[in-house]
Amino acid sequence: MKKHPRLIGLTGTNGAGKGEVAAYLVKKGYEYFSLSDLIRDELNKRDEEVTRDNLIKMGNHLRQKYGADILARQVMKKIKGKAVVDSIRNPKEVEYLGRQKDFVLLSIDAPVGLRYERVRQRGRIESALNLEEFIRKEEEEMTSRKNGQQLRNCMSLADIILINDGTLEDLYQKLEALL
Numbered sequence: 001m002k003k004h005p006r007l008i009g010l011t012g013t014n015g016a017g018k019g020e021v022a023a024y025l026v027k028k029g030y031e032y033f034s035l036s037d038l039i040r041d042e043l044n045k046r047d048e049e050v051t052r053d054n055l056i057k058m059g060n061h062l063r064q065k066y067g068a069d070i071l072a073r074q075v076m077k078k079i080k081g082k083a084v085v086d087s088i089r090n091p092k093e094v095e096y097l098g099r100q101k102d103f104v105l106l107s108i109d110a111p112v113g114l115r116y117e118r119v120r121q122r123g124r125i126e127s128a129l130n131l132e133e134f135i136r137k138e139e140e141e142m143t144s145r146k147n148g149q150q151l152r153n154c155m156s157l158a159d160i161i162l163i164n165d166g167t168l169e170d171l172y173q174k175l176e177a178l179l
Contacts, residue, residue, distance in 0.1 A: 005104040007079070009097050011088040011154040012108030014138060015115030017164035017171055018086055021108055024175050025084040033078060035059075035071040036087040056140060056149060059089065068092035068146060076100065089141065089149040094157045106178075107158030110165050112138075 008025060010018045026032050039059045043050050048058070062070050072093040075085055088094060088105070097103050110118075116134045128134035141149040155161070160178060164171050 006082050006102035007097065007100050007104070008084045009088050009094065009103065009105040010084060010086045010108060011094070011105060011151065011158065013110070013112075013115055013151065013155075014134075014141075015117075015119040016108040016110045017118075018108045020164075020168060020171060021106065021162070021175065022084050022086050024172060028179065030082045030084045031079070032084055032086070033075045034086040035075060035089070035093065038071050038074055052137070059149065060145075063090060063092075069096040072096040088154055089151050091150055091153045091157060094154055104160065105154075105158045107155040107161045108164055109155065109161065110163060114165060 008030065010021060012018050022032055022034075036055060036059075039055050039062065040050050042062065043054055043058055048054055059071070067073075068090050069092040071090075072085075072088075073096060076097070079085075085097060088097070094105055098105070112135060113131065116128075116131050119128075119134070128137050138151075141151040144150055144153065162171075162174055162178075164174075
C-alpha cells in the first residue's frame with residue numbers, strides 16, 4: 001500500500017468485514033464516509049424503507065439519472081482530510097476516486113458461508129433467509145450493467161485484496177502490515 005494514503009476506498013462482498021476495516025481505519029485517524037449512507041439519505045428524503053433491495057434500486061436509479069460516478073462525486077464534496085470511503089460498487093466510482101490524490105482501493109472478501117454466518121449473527125438477514133438466497137442476492141450486485149452495481153468489477157480493480165477468513169485480531173494484523 002502507498003505510504004499513508006490520504007484516501008482509502010473499500011469494496012467487497014457482503015459480510016466480508018468492510019465495516020471492521022473501516023472502524024480500524026477510523027481508530028487510525030481516518031474520517032469515515034459510506035456511499036450507501038448517501039443512498040440511505042435519499043431513501044429517507046423520499047420516506048422509503050431502508051432495505052437492502054431499496055438501497056440497490058435507489059443506487060442504480062441515482063447512477064442512471066446522474067451518472068455512474070454520482071455517489072463518488074457527492075462524497076468527495078464532504079472529504080477534507082484523510083478518509084475511508086466504504087461501499088464502492090461501480091467502476092466509475094473507482095475511476096473518479098482514483099483521480100484523487102493518494103487513493104488506494106482495498107477489496108475485502110471471505111468465503112461465502114462465513115460471510116452468510118456473519119450477516120446472520122449481526123441480525124441483518126437482508127432479504128436472504130438462507131445461504132442460497134444470500135448467494136442469489138449477491139449475484140444482483142455482480143452485474144455488468146453500466147449504471148448498476150458491478151461489485152466483481154470493482155473488486156478486480158483493487159490495489160490490494162484482503163481475504164478476511166480469520167478472527168478480528170487476524171484482520172487487524174493484516175491491516176497493520178498493510179499500513
